[in-house]
Structure formats: structure tokens, C-alpha cells
Amino acid sequence: MKKPILCAGRLYCDLVFVNTPRLPTPGTEVFVPGLTLHAGGGAFITGANMVALGHAVSQFSTLPAAPFDAVVRADMAQYRVDASACATAADGIDPQITVAISCAEDRAFLTRSDGPATPDPAEIDLGQYAHLHIGELRTLQEQPDLLRLAKSAGLTVSLDCGWQDAYAENLSELISAVDVFLPNEAEMTALRAAGTDALCAPLTVVKNGKNGARARSRSCNAWILNGATPVEVLDATGAGDAFNAGFLSSWLERAPLEQCLANGNACGAAAVQALGGAGNLK
Numbered sequence: 001m002k003k004p005i006l007c008a009g010r011l012y013c014d015l016v017f018v019n020t021p022r023l024p025t026p027g028t029e030v031f032v033p034g035l036t037l038h039a040g041g042g043a044f045i046t047g048a049n050m051v052a053l054g055h056a057v058s059q060f061s062t063l064p065a066a067p068f069d070a071v072v073r074a075d076m077a078q079y080r081v082d083a084s085a086c087a088t089a090a091d092g093i094d095p096q097i098t099v100a101i102s103c104a105e106d107r108a109f110l111t112r113s114d115g116p117a118t119p120d121p122a123e124i125d126l127g128q129y130a131h132l133h134i135g136e137l138r139t140l141q142e143q144p145d146l147l148r149l150a151k152s153a154g155l156t157v158s159l160d161c162g163w164q165d166a167y168a169e170n171l172s173e174l175i176s177a178v179d180v181f182l183p184n185e186a187e188m189t190a191l192r193a194a195g196t197d198a199l200c201a202p203l204t205v206v207k208n209g210k211n212g213a214r215a216r217s218r219s220c221n222a223w224i225l226n227g228a229t230p231v232e233v234l235d236a237t238g239a240g241d242a243f244n245a246g247f248l249s250s251w252l253e254r255a256p257l258e259q260c261l262a263n264g265n266a267c268g269a270a271a272v273q274a275l276g277g278a279g280n281l282k
């Protein structure tokens with residue numbers, strides 16, 4: 001049997017206000033027709049998509065404090081993402097929550113991120129997994145041991161970038177140690193502006209919304225391009241994470257890069273046509 005994939009990163013309980021008539025303004029109240037609660041965060045959305053593509057996936061995250069841990073555990077069970085390597089946040093740590101307000105023209109988010117992103121990686125047997133996907137660079141910066149231990153246990157490692165208002169100055173050393181780095185266009189530009197060689201990983205894959213994506217391996221100087229077939233966007237949440245799942249699923253099968261990009265684009269396009277980060281998979 002194939003070894004499972006481990007998806008590590010911040011896991012939130014997402015409280016999503018749906019079809020909000022307008023974004024709230026100070027001193028006013030907006031009544032909303034719908035509210036959903038579910039597990040969110042890049043590592044989880046990538047993992048749920050990989051399960052849908054036929055992989056066994058375990059999540060490696062600190063779960064938000066009670067009562068929200070029950071919500072995210074139920075969601076993980078529904079998406080068949082194994083939660084046995086997760087631990088609920090210790091007492092005194094705030095519930096890790098994102099409030100998403102989604103209306104026709106825009107979206108706004110409020111996020112409380114508290115405590116460690118993951119349990120201690122020294123306490124799990126990483127050798128039981130084939131591949132580690134890290135949902136955001138911030139988690140790797142916080143937990144560089146995770147990468148070191150995964151590499152010494154023989155896993156391949158992929159890393160999404162995730163937006164940061166101010167990237168640290170030189171992140172090339174961390175990024176170059178993963179096998180596949182998957183930023184989007186804006187993240188790549190911001191990393192470069194902050195002094196990081198954004199092409200330092202053995203393989204860099206840049207996501208570019210309706211324009212598709214491109215990939216470049218360190219050993220070869222040319223980009224391989226793959227344009228998406230543009231579709232109408234219902235909700236862009238999680239498109240990048242769904243792309244990651246499609247790309248990695250093919251990459252783990254050693255498919256040619258063109259095929260990995262095409263599979264990533266297909267999953268990204270499916271994600272923008274569904275509500276919520278993992279909405280089209282249940």
C-alpha cells in the first residue's frame with residue numbers, strides 16, 4: 001500500500017457569512033442570510049483535495065481550542081483527512097478562528113492566529129509518510145525542524161508560500177531545502193522585493209489565477225507554461241490549495257511537468273466554481 005501524505009500548517013475554524021448584502025461599516029449592523037462553520041487553512045484544503053484525488057492524507061496541525069475543535073474534527077472526518085497526528089490547543093490559547101465575510105463585490109477576513117501551528121514534529125514517526133506538504137511559509141519559519149526531520153526520514157517536501165505583509169529578509173535557505181515551492185505571482189514578487197531568491201528551490205511552480213500557472217526546475221532555465229481555461233469565479237477561496245493538490249498528485253506519480261500543471265489548473269478551476277475552500281469535494 002502507498003504511504004500517506006502529511007499536510008502540515010495552521011488549521012482554523014472558518015466562520016463564513018455567506019451572501020452578505022454589504023460589508024459592515026462602523027456603527028452599523030448587517031443581517032446575513034447564511035453562516036457556515038468548517039475547517040479551513042491551506043494545509044487542510046490541499047489535503048482534502050488530495051483525498052478526493054485518491055490519496056491517503058493525515059493532517060499535522062494544532063486544532064483550535066474548544067468548542068471549535070469538535071467542528072474541525074467533524075469536518076476532517078467528513079473529508080476523510082486523518083486527524084490522529086493533530087493535538088487540540090493547550091488551555092490559555094485563544095480559539096484559532098477566521099471570520100470570513102463574503103458579499104458580491106468583495107470579501108473581508110478577521111483571523112485570530114494563536115499558539116503553535118503544529119504539535120512537536122519530533123513526537124511523530126515521519127517515516128510512515130511518503131510526502132510532506134507545508135501549507136504556508138510562515139509555518140516552516142516557525143517550525144524549521146519539521147523540514148529537517150522530514151528530509152532525514154526520506155520524505156519529499158512541498159511548500160506553499162501564503163501571503164505575508166512583510167516577508168523576512170532572506171528566506172532562500174529555507175525555501176531551497178524543499179523539493180517543490182508553490183507561490184502565487186504576487187507572493188513571488190513580494191519575496192523577491194524582500195531579498196529572497198524565489199527560484200532557489202529545485203522546482204518552483206507559480207500560480208497565476210485565470211492565466212494558469214508555470215513551472216521551472218533549477219536544472220533548466222526555461223519556464224514551462226500552462227494556461228488555464230478561464231471559468232466564472234463563484235468563490236476564489238482555496239483555488240491555490242486545490243491547484244497544489246492536483247499538481248502534487250501528478251508530480252508524486254512522476255508525471256511530466258506539463259501534465260502536473262494541467263492537473264493543477266483543472267483542480268484550481270473546479271475550486272473557484274464551488275463555495276468554500278473544500279466545498280466541491282463532499
Ligand SMILES: Nc1ncnc2c1ncn2[C@@H]1O[C@H](COP(=O)(O)OP(=O)(O)OP(=O)(O)O)[C@@H](O)[C@H]1O
Nearest residue numbers: 184207208209210212228230231238239240265268
Ligand atoms: N478564473 C479562473 N479560471 C480558471 N482557473 C482559475 C481561475 N482562477 C484560478 N484558477 C486556477 O486556480 C489556480 C490558483 O489560483 P490563484 O493563482 O488565484 O492562487 P492563489 O492566489 O494562491 O489562491 P489562494 O487565494 O487560494 O491562495 C490557478 O493557477 C488556476 O489554475
Ligand SMILES: [Mg+2]
Nearest residue numbers: 162184240241
Ligand atoms: Mg495561495
